[in-house]
Amino acid sequence: MKKALVLTGGGDCPGLNAVIRGIVKRANQTGDWEVYGSMEAYNGILRDPQEIIKLDNGVIAGIHAKGGTILKTTTKGGPFSWPVKREDGEWEMIDRSDEMVKMLKADGFEAVISIGGDGSQRISQSLYEKGLNIIGVPKTIDNDLSATDYTFGFQTAVEIASDAVDKLVTTAESHHRLMIMEVMGRSAGWIALHAAIAGGAEVCLIPEIPYDIGSVLERIEGRYRRNQGFANIVIAEGAKAKDGQVVAKASDEVGYENVRLGGVAYQLSAELKAAGFTHDVREMVLGHLQRGGSPTAFDRILATQFGVKAMEMAIDGEFGKMVAFRNNDIVTVSLKEATEAYNFVSLDSYLVKAARGVGICLGD
Numbered sequence: 001m002k003k004a005l006v007l008t009g010g011g012d013c014p015g016l017n018a019v020i021r022g023i024v025k026r027a028n029q030t031g032d033w034e035v036y037g038s039m040e041a042y043n044g045i046l047r048d049p050q051e052i053i054k055l056d057n058g059v060i061a062g063i064h065a066k067g068g069t070i071l072k073t074t075t076k077g078g079p080f081s082w083p084v085k086r087e088d089g090e091w092e093m094i095d096r097s098d099e100m101v102k103m104l105k106a107d108g109f110e111a112v113i114s115i116g117g118d119g120s121q122r123i124s125q126s127l128y129e130k131g132l133n134i135i136g137v138p139k140t141i142d143n144d145l146s147a148t149d150y151t152f153g154f155q156t157a158v159e160i161a162s163d164a165v166d167k168l169v170t171t172a173e174s175h176h177r178l179m180i181m182e183v184m185g186r187s188a189g190w191i192a193l194h195a196a197i198a199g200g201a202e203v204c205l206i207p208e209i210p211y212d213i214g215s216v217l218e219r220i221e222g223r224y225r226r227n228q229g230f231a232n233i234v235i236a237e238g239a240k241a242k243d244g245q246v247v248a249k250a251s252d253e254v255g256y257e258n259v260r261l262g263g264v265a266y267q268l269s270a271e272l273k274a275a276g277f278t279h280d281v282r283e284m285v286l287g288h289l290q291r292g293g294s295p296t297a298f299d300r301i302l303a304t305q306f307g308v309k310a311m312e313m314a315i316d317g318e319f320g321k322m323v324a325f326r327n328n329d330i331v332t333v334s335l336k337e338a339t340e341a342y343n344f345v346s347l348d349s350y351l352v353k354a355a356r357g358v359g360i361c362l363g364d
């Protein structure tokens with residue numbers, strides 16, 4: 001029997017389990033491949049004793065509808081920066097990538113499928129350059145990978161955020177309030193823009209368009225002058241004012257290398273008040289709710305296609321590549337190409353035109 005190893009890395013995202021199920025079901029059809037899962041990304045391989053489980057039909061039954069990942073995940077450490085506590089109590093990051101590639105070959109894994117976002121796929125590319133037979137599957141609610149039209153998990157996050165806008169509208173209207181809702185997305189405004197259009201927000205602020213507080217104030221005041229007496233703003237966590245800074249802080253979690261975004265809703269609220277806004281304002285950070293729960297049907301289907309395709313790539317020996325969704329088709333792209341460019345919202349896109357076309361103020 002040939003052996004494939006699957007792992008999920010980075011922040012969790014609805015649809016991960018559907019990918020795992022797609023991989024295992026397709027492998028089982030061949031009769032000569034079996035699939036294993038490494039727990040918590042690469043940690044399961046590197047820990048002693050190892051945490052690697054066999055993924056058979058019993059394990060994957062019904063998991064396509066479940067959020068999270070049955071293999072667990074982590075945003076810390078990894079084979080290139082494995083945290084080790086020194087005798088003086090400080091943490092040191094060591095590179096265990098060569099050792100890990102050797103271990104995987106010695107254990108007889110002929111293919112590794114890494115389901116992860118841009119950071120995880122950069123690790124995949126580096127491991128491929130070290131001779132590992134690796135395949136990438138793109139995941140993130142942020143939709144910020146440029147090689148694929150959509151990542152699974154994004155649509156679920158948009159549903160949750162749009163539903164939240166709908167709910168905030170009724171409470172904003174009842175109290176004549178301005179509600180500011182902050183959504184995730186890192187340096188891309190995909191979730192914010194989709195939720196603002198779907199929910200009919202008055203203002204949408206995204207990282208791609210640094211906002212002018214005067215324009216935002218003018219738009220909101222205009223609504224109050226017209227006696228509409230309430231308004232909704234959707235702001236992406238990575239948005240910033242013209243000449244302003246992204247609201248972020250370093251994490252004190254060992255091995256966590258990303259900055260933690262969050263809090264721009266409160267900053268915008270303070271800026272509006274400082275600029276003269278006198279009506280009631282409430283801020284709401286939607287946070288990890290956007291990543292939780294069951295994937296939408298669209299995400300389950302996209303994730304299943306990615307899983308089946310990734311297993312077919314393993315069968316065909318197509319390594320160093322990532323599966324992608326392009327022009328309504330499932331294709332492959334090199335990991336190198338997949339990790340080269342960040343997927344920002346294009347200001348020329350029809351999505352932006354549509355937002356402007358229905359009168360949403362984008363803060364410029």
Ligand code: F6P
Nearest residue numbers: 011075140141142184185186261
């Ligand atoms: O990349 C997915 C994401 O949810 C971002 O939208 C967000 O900024 C980040 O992860 C949050 O990370 P964590 O789960 O580590 O707090």
